[in-house]
Amino acid sequence: MITGIEHIAVLAKDSKALTDWYVKLFGFEIVYDNGKGTYFVKAADGSMLEIIACSGDCRPTEPKEWGIRHFALSVTEDGFDEMVEKLKVEKVEVVTDVAVSPKGIKTFFFRDIEGNIFHLIFRPTPL
Structure with missing residues (x-):
């Protein structure tokens, strides 16, 4: 029986x-x-990330290309703004700035230093 995702690999x-x-x-x-x-x-x-040294053509994924689009990192409500600020201080490339849905879901999309798209997410009510 599957119990969850253990890790995601990132080149x-x-x-x-x-x-x-x-x-x-x-x-x-x-x-x-x-x-x-x-x-x-x-x-x-x-939860884990496996980070692997890339060989060959190493290029970041674009938001609308085929394949994995992004990884979402869960953040507490009180830590969301602090984490966004920390990322901005590190001068990450912002893909989509902070957005809050009518249901109070907060998101912030960015690229890590290798160009991979991640986002922070806070959900008041888990799915």
Whole structure:
């Protein structure tokens, strides 16, 4: 029986730099380093990203291209604005600035240092 998604893999031109960026900005913990450019970083809820050194044509995904569009990171309501500000101080590329839906769902889309699209999300009521 499937119990959830353990991790999502992200290719990176510089996997160490991207790993360090996630640790610094989001407080992820490095839980695996194979010594060859592959890392696992874990969020507080146990979800993980596998960051792998890219070989070949390493280019970011565009928002409307085929394939994975973005990854969403859950944020608490009281931490949402603080995290957005932290990302802006780091001069991330903003894809879509903060938006709040009529139901109070807050989102903020940005690119990490490798060009991958992520977004922060706060949902007052989980799906």
